[in-house]
Amino acid sequence: MDSVSVPAGSYRPGYELVAEQILQLIAELGLRPGDRMPTENELATQLGSSRTVVREAVKILSAIGRVRAQKGRGLYVSDDDGMLGSGRWGGFFHPTDLDHVYMLFEFRRVQETAASRLAATRATPAELRTIETAAETCRQGHLTGQSALFDRGDDDFHLGIATASHNSFLVASVREARRLQYQSAAIGLHGTVGGHAQEATEEHAAIYQAIRDGDPEAAARATAVHLDNTLEDYRREIQRRVFG
Amino acid sequence: MDSVSVPAGSYRPGYELVAEQILQLIAELGLRPGDRMPTENELATQLGSSRTVVREAVKILSAIGRVRAQKGRGLYVSDDDGMLGSGRWGGFFHPTDLDHVYMLFEFRRVQETAASRLAATRATPAELRTIETAAETCRQGHLTGQSALFDRGDDDFHLGIATASHNSFLVASVREARRLQYQSAAIGLHGTVGGHAQEATEEHAAIYQAIRDGDPEAAARATAVHLDNTLEDYRREIQRRVFG
DNA sequence: CCTCCGGAATGTGTCGTACTCATTTGAGCC
DNA sequence: GGCTCAAATGAGTACGACACATTCCGGAGG
Numbered sequence: 219m220d221s222v223s224v225p226a227g228s229y230r231p232g233y234e235l236v237a238e239q240i241l242q243l244i245a246e247l248g249l250r251p252g253d254r255m256p257t258e259n260e261l262a263t264q265l266g267s268s269r270t271v272v273r274e275a276v277k278i279l280s281a282i283g284r285v286r287a288q289k290g291r292g293l294y295v296s297d298d299d300g301m302l303g304s305g306r307w308g309g310f311f312h313p314t315d316l317d318h319v320y321m322l323f324e325f326r327r328v329q330e331t332a333a334s335r336l337a338a339t340r341a342t343p344a345e346l347r348t349i350e351t352a353a354e355t356c357r358q359g360h361l362t363g364q365s366a367l368f369d370r371g372d373d374d375f376h377l378g379i380a381t382a383s384h385n386s387f388l389v390a391s392v393r394e395a396r397r398l399q400y401q402s403a404a405i406g407l408h409g410t411v412g413g414h415a416q417e418a419t420e421e422h423a424a425i426y427q428a429i430r431d432g433d434p435e436a437a438a439r440a441t442a443v444h445l446d447n448t449l450e451d452y453r454r455e456i457q458r459r460v461f462g
Numbered sequence: 463m464d465s466v467s468v469p470a471g472s473y474r475p476g477y478e479l480v481a482e483q484i485l486q487l488i489a490e491l492g493l494r495p496g497d498r499m500p501t502e503n504e505l506a507t508q509l510g511s512s513r514t515v516v517r518e519a520v521k522i523l524s525a526i527g528r529v530r531a532q533k534g535r536g537l538y539v540s541d542d543d544g545m546l547g548s549g550r551w552g553g554f555f556h557p558t559d560l561d562h563v564y565m566l567f568e569f570r571r572v573q574e575t576a577a578s579r580l581a582a583t584r585a586t587p588a589e590l591r592t593i594e595t596a597a598e599t600c601r602q603g604h605l606t607g608q609s610a611l612f613d614r615g616d617d618d619f620h621l622g623i624a625t626a627s628h629n630s631f632l633v634a635s636v637r638e639a640r641r642l643q644y645q646s647a648a649i650g651l652h653g654t655v656g657g658h659a660q661e662a663t664e665e666h667a668a669i670y671q672a673i674r675d676g677d678p679e680a681a682a683r684a685t686a687v688h689l690d691n692t693l694e695d696y697r698r699e700i701q702r703r704v705f706g
Numbered sequence: 707c708c709t710c711c712g713g714a715a716t717g718t719g720t721c722g723t724a725c726t727c728a729t730t731t732g733a734g735c736c
Numbered sequence: 737g738g739c740t741c742a743a744a745t746g747a748g749t750a751c752g753a754c755a756c757a758t759t760c761c762g763g764a765g766g
Contacts, residue, residue: 229533229757231719233521257746268721270514273747274521277477281525289473289747290728325631328576336568387569391635473728475748501717512750517718533718534757 232267237275239265241284244295255285255293283397316453323449326395327442329388330376334437337382338429345382346430352378353422360415368415375422379429379441414451421447476511481519483509485528488539489625494614499529499537560700567693570639571686574620577636578681581626582673589626590674596622597666604659612659619666623673623685658695665691 240261249255258276262269276293279285286296341349352374359368373396380392421444428436484505493499502520506513520537523529530540585593596618603612617640624636665688672681 231531231533233719259746270720270722274518274719276747277518277521278525281522287475287747288729289475290730290745292729292746321629321631324580324629325635328572328632332572385565385568387565387639388572391569395631477748503717514750515748518748531718532758534716534759536717536758 233271233274233278236261236265236267236271237278240272240275240279244284249295251295253295255295257292319452320449322395322398323445323452326392326399327445329391329395330379330445331438331441333380333383333385333388333392334425334429334441335434336385336388337379338432338434338437340384341382341429345378346426349375349378349382349426349429353419353426356422357419360419365415372418379425382429414447417447418444477515477518477522480505480509480511480515481522484516484519484523488528493539495539497539499539501536560697563696563700564693566639566642567689567696570636570643571689573632573635573639574623574689575682575685577624577627577629577632578669578673578685579678580629580632581623582676582678582681584628585626585673589622590670593619593622593626593670593673597663597670600666601663604663616662623669626673658691661691662688 240255243261243264244255255261256264258269258272261267261272261276265272276285276287280287280296283296286294288294337345352371355371356368356375357371359365359371376392376396377389380389383389421440425437425440425444428440484499487505487508488499499505500508502513502516505511505516505520509516520529520531524531524540528540530538532538581589581593596615598615600612600615600619603609603615620636620640621633624633627633665684669681669684669688672684
């Protein structure tokens with residue numbers, strides 16, 4: 219009995235249980251990212267709890283990027299991405315806040331120029347092929363006007379480079395940054411909105427060639443240019459929405 | 463292409479603002495992991511909000527591992543011990559695996575050189591003071607042989623620079639990288655183990671001066687040198703443990 | 707003096723209610 | 737058809753009350 223210890227933490231708050239039950243419910247209902255979920259009141263009655271507890275559970279789920287709440291509309295299932303789990307910055311990023319967008323792209327610039335630099339000296343032939351086909355997918359998406367295809371290729375391209383850097387931490391941060399950018403996509407801001415898709419495919423090609431040629435600095439420069447142009451595209455789009 | 467009218471999301475719920483304010487408050491009060499924080503009611507009155515909103519903000523902060531709530535006791539700044547497995551990269555990082563340590567330092571090098579570069583052009587006088595006093599704390603810890611004091615100063619120094627970069631994403635990734643390094647500390651590997659403490663204080667001074675002088679490249683170079691030396695220190699210590 | 711016990715004090719967890727404010731819907735009008 | 741505006745829906749905020757866990761403290765008993 220001296221001192222203590224264990225028994226202290228043997229308690230589990232209800233909002234945690236409810237959070238798990240909500241995830242379970244999403245799975246049972248077969249809800250997919252973007253789908254609408256039951257309202258707070260419905261969840262409260264169905265799970266035999268109060269709305270207060272449900273709300274706190276939802277806050278947890280939204281903080282880790284599984285649920286999205288919109289005032290006046292409802293609750294929505296968000297990207298699952300159970301991989302490295304869960305948005306550490308999810309709650310604070312607002313895609314229409316220009317300061318936040320600048321900040322995010324500044325962050326991406328740091329992560330991805332570093333990743334490209336490393337990839338140029340470390341990429342294996344298989345990884346080079348992955349990057350190349352991703353760029354090709356992107357190009358096809360642009361040519362055929364399928365923005366979904368473009369987005370998928372873009373995703374594979376940037377994550378492929380990160381993977382080729384052979385640094386898991388960089389992969390995780392690149393992935394996280396992209397996940398945050400998807401929040402923008404959720405409100406209608408796509409990377410392909412402007413006329414940037416054409417330039418983007420060219421820039422992708424330039425980045426790929428620099429990496430394939432094993433030129434770290436050229437790869438970093440090309441990546442920086444690409445991200446700067448993408449940011450400029452975003453900036454125009456947001457301003458158009460706010461003032462246009 | 464129409465629909466999606468404008469600023470569909472140009473609204474910011476209060477609990478997010480409060481969550482940020484709480485983080486800011488923690489920083490201002492100089493609270494360290496494990497320290498007790500103000501109660502929910504105190505936070506509510508101090509931040510001019512209601513307990514409801516404060517509670518939801520706390521749920522977010524606890525979900526991302528910054529705050530821990532214990533029933534009947536109070537709120538605590540998280541020491542992350544309950545999250546070793548749930549942290550984003552916690553699962554696969556092994557502090558004694560040299561490859562992983564290299565990888566982590568490579569990551570830190572990317573994050574912190576970028577942070578120093580930005581801090582050199584953005585740091586406010588107050589932030590410069592924070593960095594300077596942290597470096598001084600570090601030096602005192604070295605001179606008096608108090609390694610705990612050194613570690614605390616080191617922590618404040620690097621996080622202070624990240625904060626001065628004015629990019630929350632960089633702050634988060636620097637913090638995350640340090641958290642992982644603490645896992646090394648947990649098994650007995652401290653940054654101060656070798657004779658590196660002496661050099662470290664000098665390197666800190668060099669970094670600080672470069673930032674204060676507003677020289678981004680010098681700041682980045684000094685930071686890179688510092689991290690490389692720290693890594694070397696780690697490398698020696700690990701080898702000593704494995705083979706010694 | 708020390709230990710043990712029990713109640714008071716503190717503080718998070720849960721519940722209910724009543725609002726506000728953003729968004730959507732739909733009925734009625736032009 | 738397209739427009740306006742009011743009702744309905746649903747998350748966000750606030751307040752008050754109580755349940756439950758933990759800690760603090762003083763008094764009874766040895």
